[in-house]
Amino acid sequence: AQSVTQLDSQVPVFEEAPVELRCNYSSSVSVYLFWYVQYPNQGLQLLLKYLSGSTLVKGINGFEAEFNKSQTSFHLRKPSVHISDTAEYFCAVKRNNNDMRFGAGTRLTVKP
């Protein structure tokens, strides 16, 4: 079975500061990794994905994530956040089937 752990339930940060949202997964087989963002009262939108190839993945809105196979991690980073980045962020793991597992979410709050 696979599981996803997001290590921080809430991350408060000041505007223009860097941020890292942490995600670890457990799986005995190769997986595909995703970060989704959910703005208030909306559905989820895909931020970025790792399927294969370069371990550094760039997504929308200036976010990037690095796949670390030895650490089984896929942390999300942004060098300088904006107020508009305030949202909930979900890490997700998918094997080669229809089974997508989501982490519990990290609520990012950007303060002025």
Add this chain to the structure above:
Amino acid sequence: NAGVTQTPKFQVLKTGQSMTLQCAQDMNHNSMYWYRQDPGMGLRLIYYSASEGTTDKGEVPNGYNVSRLNKREFSLRLESAAPSQTSVYFCASSISHGPSSYEQYFGPGTRLTVT
């Protein structure tokens, strides 16, 4: 192009009542999914449909039934609602094959309260 639409947006039910949540997509996707979102638990897959005419159980199927009415529509039914089914329900869709099949497109959600 509306993407994935869900109705209703909000619903309050009494314990034991039944209802159907509707989902439709206009992206010609083969695969469709129903998730529930609960605080501190992320999204959990209830049922999915890999293609028209097929449905499979996900992680938390108990208390739910689904119907893949056609390629566009995938409904979720609660036959006898329970307070434990109070949640936000999301429908999603994706294409079936190739690298893009891993990207799911989500609807805006249905907030259901069972009293």
